[in-house]
Amino acid sequence: MVGDKDKEVSLLVKALYGMNLRDALRKMALSDVTSLLSISSKYDFQDVRSDVVQYLESLFPKSLEKYKASKIHEQALEPNQLFGLLVVALRCEVLLIVPALCYICAKIPLPRTVSLLRELPTNQMEQFLLGRDWLCGVSQIILKRSIRATKTGGGALKICGYSGCLGAFY
Numbered sequence: 001m002v003g004d005k006d007k008e009v010s011l012l013v014k015a016l017y018g019m020n021l022r023d024a025l026r027k028m029a030l031s032d033v034t035s036l037l038s039i040s041s042k043y044d045f046q047d048v049r050s051d052v053v054q055y056l057e058s059l060f061p062k063s064l065e066k067y068k069a070s071k072i073h074e075q076a077l078e079p080n081q082l083f084g085l086l087v088v089a090l091r092c093e094v095l096l097i098v099p100a101l102c103y104i105c106a107k108i109p110l111p112r113t114v115s116l117l118r119e120l121p122t123n124q125m126e127q128f129l130l131g132r133d134w135l136c137g138v139s140q141i142i143l144k145r146s147i148r149a150t151k152t153g154g155g156a157l158k159i160c161g162y163s164g165c166l167g168a169f170y
Contacts, residue, residue, distance in 0.1 A: 011036045012048065021048065025055040030081045034088050041092040053094050056085075060097035060104075067100055079108045083116040090124055106132040 011032060025033060033052060040048040059072045067073070082105050089097055105113070105128070113132070117125050 007032075007035060012039045012043070012045065021051045022055070025052065030077060030085060034081070034085045037085075037092055037094065038088045049092075056089070056094060056097050060100035062096055062099060072100070073104060077104070079105070079112050079116055082108070083119055086128075087119045090121070102128060102131055103135070106135050 025036075028036075033056065036048065037052045037056070039045075040052060058066075059070055061067050061070055082101065086098070086101050086105060089095070089101065108116070117128065120128060
């Protein structure tokens with residue numbers, strides 16, 4: 001497999017012959033899972049690719065309930081590994097994980113994000129930045145509303161004191 005990294009080839013061979021892949025994926029570093037997705041897609045090893053995609057979809061699910069249950073947002077993940085997975089997921093058309101992955105990537109500080117964005121194709125870079133900007137705007141609105149809600153009845157600020165209005169912030 002000319003042009004492929006030794007580690008990627010090694011992971012693929014192990015996945016094909018030497019390990020229970022579903023169990024092994026849980027113990028692998030995200031960068032290894034990314035490499036396995038890349039090489040299994042490149043050489044069309046559908047069984048390996050399917051197991052990797054299924055695992056990634058469990059980490060980065062599309063519903064909020066499953067996202068909270070996966071606890072991926074509580075893990076300390078390396079920004080370069082996250083962006084590396086994003087690049088490979090887009091290239092290999094594993095699109096179901098992209099929204100949750102972009103959400104996690106959007107929490108990376110902007111100076112670090114800028115250095116990692118170069119990995120993405122231009123149109124994807126633009127979409128990511130627009131999505132990140134939208135999320136920042138929404139978070140500011142939520143923050144402002146929650147601050148106002150905590151100041152109920154204070155000073156010249158007139159805020160509804162109805163418990164139904166404030167209940168959404170607790």
